Amino acid sequence: MRLSWRRSSRAEDRFESWITEQHQRRVLAGETTPSGPCPDEGFLQDIGRKSKNIALSDPRIDHTANCRKCMSRLLELREQNRTRRQRLAFTAAITACALIAASVVVAWYVTQRMAPSANTAVVAQTVNLWDAGTVRGEQPGQLESVSLPAALVTVTIILPRHSAPGQYLVAVTRDQNGNGLVAEATATTVAKGEQQEITIGLDLRKAAAGPYFLSTTHEQDQAAYYYPLQIK
Numbered sequence: 001m002r003l004s005w006r007r008s009s010r011a012e013d014r015f016e017s018w019i020t021e022q023h024q025r026r027v028l029a030g031e032t033t034p035s036g037p038c039p040d041e042g043f044l045q046d047i048g049r050k051s052k053n054i055a056l057s058d059p060r061i062d063h064t065a066n067c068r069k070c071m072s073r074l075l076e077l078r079e080q081n082r083t084r085r086q087r088l089a090f091t092a093a094i095t096a097c098a099l100i101a102a103s104v105v106v107a108w109y110v111t112q113r114m115a116p117s118a119n120t121a122v123v124a125q126t127v128n129l130w131d132a133g134t135v136r137g138e139q140p141g142q143l144e145s146v147s148l149p150a151a152l153v154t155v156t157i158i159l160p161r162h163s164a165p166g167q168y169l170v171a172v173t174r175d176q177n178g179n180g181l182v183a184e185a186t187a188t189t190v191a192k193g194e195q196q197e198i199t200i201g202l203d204l205r206k207a208a209a210g211p212y213f214l215s216t217t218h219e220q221d222q223a224a225y226y227y228p229l230q231i232k
C-alpha cells in the first residue's frame with residue numbers, strides 16, 4: 001500500500017515523503033502510543049479534506065498522527081477524496097469535450113442552414129428538344145441554345161422526334177466530345193403522347209457561367225447527341 005499521496009520530483013520532497021511514510025508505517029504497525037481519546041469521524045473528515053478550520057495545535061491532530069485506527073481511517077478518507085476529485089475532473093473533461101463536439105455540430109448545422117438558400121433550392125426546368133432534329137455529325141451551333149441556371153436543377157427533357165424509349169444518360173460537358181464533365185444522370189423515358197420525356201437531377205452549382213453541351217445517350221444506341229447549353 002502506498003501511504004504517501006504526494007508525488008514529488010525534488011529530492012527534499014522525496015526525503016520528507018520518506019519520513020512521512022516511515023512515520024505512517026510505524027503508526028499503522030501500532031508502534032506509536034496516541035494520547036487522548038479518538039476524535040469523531042467529522043474531525044477526521046475535516047483533516048481528510050485539508051480543511052483550513054483545523055488548528056495544528058489541536059491535540060486531536062497529535063492523536064490522529066499517532067493513532068493506528070485514526071490514521072487508517074484518515075488515509076481511507078484521503079483516498080476517497082482523491083478518487084472523487086479525479087472523477088470530478090474526468091467528468092468535467094468529458095463534459096467539456098461533449099460541449100465542444102456539440103458546438104462544432106451546431107456550427108456546422110448552422111453553416112449548412114445559413115448557406116444561400118438559392119444554392120440548395122431545386123430549380124425545375126424543361127428543355128424541349130422536340131424539334132431539335134440533331135443527327136450525328138450535324139453542327140449543334142445551328143440549334144437553338146438551351147439555357148440552365150448554375151443551381152440544383154431538375155430537368156425534364158422532351159426528347160427529339162423519333163427518339164427511342166428506354167434509359168438515357170444525360171451529361172453536361174465542356175465540349176461536344178464529352179470532355180470536362182460537369183454533371184450526369186440517368187433516367188428512363190416516360191411517354192407523353194407521341195413525345196418521350198426524361199426527368200433528371202443535375203447539380204450545376206459548381207459550374208461557372210458560360211457555354212457547355214448537354215448530351216443524351218441511349219443505353220442501346222451508345223451514340224451521344226450534343227446540344228449547346230448556356231449555364232447562367
Ligand SMILES: [Zn+2]
Nearest residue numbers: 038067069070
Ligand atoms: Zn484514535
